Amino acid sequence: MSDIRNELVKAAINRAITSIDFNIYDDIHKIHEFKKQIILADKSLTSDEKTYAIKDLNKTYDKNKIKYNSGTKRVCENCNKECLATLYCEYCVQNYLKANFSNWTSGNNDIDNLIQKCQIETLKPDTIIEWIPYNNLQNIEYLTK
Known part of the structure; x- marks a missing residue:
């Protein structure tokens, strides 16, 4: 290309x-x-x-x-549910995220619940809210102390 x-x-x-x-x-x-x-x-x-x-x-x-819940649905080849998206299956994305809820925690139930709520309501796989543990961050630049 x-x-x-x-x-x-x-x-x-x-x-x-x-x-x-x-x-x-x-x-x-x-x-x-x-x-x-x-x-x-x-x-x-x-x-x-x-x-x-x-x-x-x-x-x-x-x-x-x-x-808008509008359009021709297709049957997902992975989960066999009818989905609207053509580039991915919204149900597979949500199910994947739900299955991984127990694999992470921020240490704060309110934050965990908010992130999980956002993940369940996600409309696109490239806009998923995720918790990133502090020790996974690199090149942290502190703006204030």
Whole structure:
């Protein structure tokens, strides 16, 4: 894959978003397809950049399908549940996190409960809140004492 010009890709995605006529594209599925077509027609992007932008749009689309409980469901090949996301299974992500609840603790029940609540409600596997033990941190820079 060639070098991706991130600023140009972001600008193209923003142009696609600001071009949406919500009177015509009135649901998340129509909006997603419209944004994809705008990206594919963008002559300023290389083929690799278009692919990169579409992947980014698909991540947002998966999150929105789960958030609004809208879209065609598929059967997950791992857990056999019907899920909305196409890039992952929201149930497998949540079940994985639940299964690991007993493998970590912050030492504070309130913090543990908050982190677990956030994990159960997660919509995307790349935005998971996790506890990182202090001894796992590296190159700590103290800003105050």
